[in-house]
Amino acid sequence: MDTPLTHLGEMPIEEFLKNYWQQKPLLIRNAFPDFVSPLSGEELAGMALEEAVESRLVLEHGNEGPWELRQGPFTEEDFLGLPRSHWTLLVQAVDQWVSEIADLKRLFRFLPEWRLDDVMISYAADQGSVGPHFDYYDVFLLQAEGKRLWHQGPKADDSSPRIEGTRLNILKEFEAENSWLLEPGDMLYLPPQYSHWGVADGPCTTISVGFRAPSARHILEDLAAELAMHLPDHLRYTDAGLSPADNPDEIDPASVRRLQDQLRTWLDQPEQIAEWLGAVMTEAKYPETVALDAGDASDWREQLAQGGTLVLNPASRCAFSEKPEILYVDGEALPTNSGFARQFCGTRTISTEDLETYPDIAAPKGLVDTLVDQGTLIYPPEDF
Template sequence: MTSIPLCLPDSITPEQFLNEYWQKKPLLIKQGLPQLVGMFEPEDMLGLALEEDASARLLTQAANKQEGLPQWQLKKSPLVETDFDKLPEQWTVLVQNMEQWSPELGQLWQAFDFIPQWQRDDIMVSYAPKGGSVGKHYDDYDVFLAQGFGSRRWQLGKFCDKSTEFVADEPIRLFDDMGEVIFDEILEAGDVLYVPPKLSHFGVAQDDCLTFSFGCRRPNLMQIIDSLADIATNDSDLFIPMLLPQALQASGELQADSIDAIKDQLLQMLQSERGSDIIRQAVSEVVSKRQYDALIPEETLDTDELMQALSEGATLQADYSNRLLYSQNNDDLKLYANGQRIDGLDAAATSILVRLANGEHLQSQDVMDVDPDELSEWLENGWVWIDYAE
């Protein structure tokens, strides 16, 4: 695949987008992702939703809400053909982790290279016939809504917060009040709409349509705390009891001074060089973890077949359904893949994986200094993907 232009209007630079729009306000990008047009049809997504390993949801909306019953019904995968019998007029099927099923689709993440790849979540596709919707809602993450087939009308309203009230007893988080509508447009195939976190939005299919959601998110503090604890268990010094000042006190009391002294030592450790190393590894492991289990490929190339493909013009690229990244502190560079630190690499292999993590497409001559068996292992692990020459 040739290099993909950034998904931004010609009048807006990446710096402007990050300063003026990112997590602040929406942006319509007309024909921001034309490569998506014609890549899939609705029948493709309906078939994929029935796959045993697919992460899919079928959401149906009753025409008239009955007393005591929810208006919406949700069925999670595995889905079967009979789930699509006698559907109401308004329904939607959602499939997550689309880049796992289509590496070609995953390559479209290149259009969003102005966002660090460790913040990429996954690509979700939404198929709906005319009138289909998932209701008025908001997300806690950034999303680029890319129209791939048909058209969908999008309305955007107010920013939401913890006080936002959801409709009771529904299987998904929905609300009735979007406040003042600040955006009301129909997106055609190839158009992209950026929606920042917590901004209410409501999309309705105008005809049979496919909308691809390129989601971006950051870790939450609980994930980091859990990871810190896991990594800290390997540091024997942290198991040594603390030395704390002692003042005369009632025998049954845990004084605030003691708690403060423990807190101070904890913060001193976290702010030390050792603490920085632990935090760096904890964050790197969290953000490089896959959200979904990897699919086991039906077949893979052996070493000879891989090298033959490269010699014939195929390129080696990072597999966008996996997480390959690196962190660097001065001369100390660490590589991570799918939540694990990669150790034991020589300089040549490290250099190549860094280039792949940065989105480069490498040819045969680029990887001459790397052991072919090691390249084959990367392919088997799912870290890299072969793009064959056309």
């Protein structure tokens, strides 16, 4: 299941990227013919009992008022006390725990994998939903079990009125522009900011493949600090060639344009920007999960010599760049051969053959030791 999709339904990927990606919603009927969900609602509820798994319950008519949000982990008694309808269970990052879901995510490699965030799965009782809302990221909503009625509305933003008295960002005003009933194998793509509202038509399960995108505020705050470290102190605001000032107290448009031009020059640091982008986009969503496996494969040389392999921790993320030659893993920029970095990001494994081809990575306190020590490289999980 590692081969990326070439079509979305009958639509070639090239057409989707040109006309729909980040532009407008698309309903894909029978995107996955004869789809069988890898996870049942009962199994999803079982995951929500675990401390390490992030889970939430949304009750439209809760004890504390409308659209009540409850945070996991939950107990069996919590589920036994739920009403018959109008509630939803959401479990984040299921791809980190279930191999079939991780395989499903790999089908979306027609997009940069470092843009992929995680796979959330929701189980809803009849009429369950999380209310009309919008997201700041792209999402593919794959119907896994049962039926869900999706309403899609106009774009919304921070200024859109919200319902008060709930921790959820429920839109106060919502008017559907399109409505579709999705059945297993159907999929809905939504670009950022399009308002939507999914309501279960009987019990159902929906798989959400989301994509991460840092905000402009985060990029400017974090990247500016990173780039500033590489600028020499002698670089200053300059204004050679001034004309006589009409008013010496005025900050005139020419001065503002001059600073803008100088900023463009100071920002022209492609290698530093690549390092920052690689580190930010590979930050683990749950670093504590990665840390749990730190050092567990410390005898990896012996294991690989016996024909074993090391694999990327399911909670880890990786990417690479060729200029500069860097492997980005879990927010770290690690210089290494770009041929190895490309291969590792594609396979997510390291074997004896890799050590023979790229011996530098096996040096004491080298790349492999570093990744094992931080929990990024582990032995293949038995149930993954």
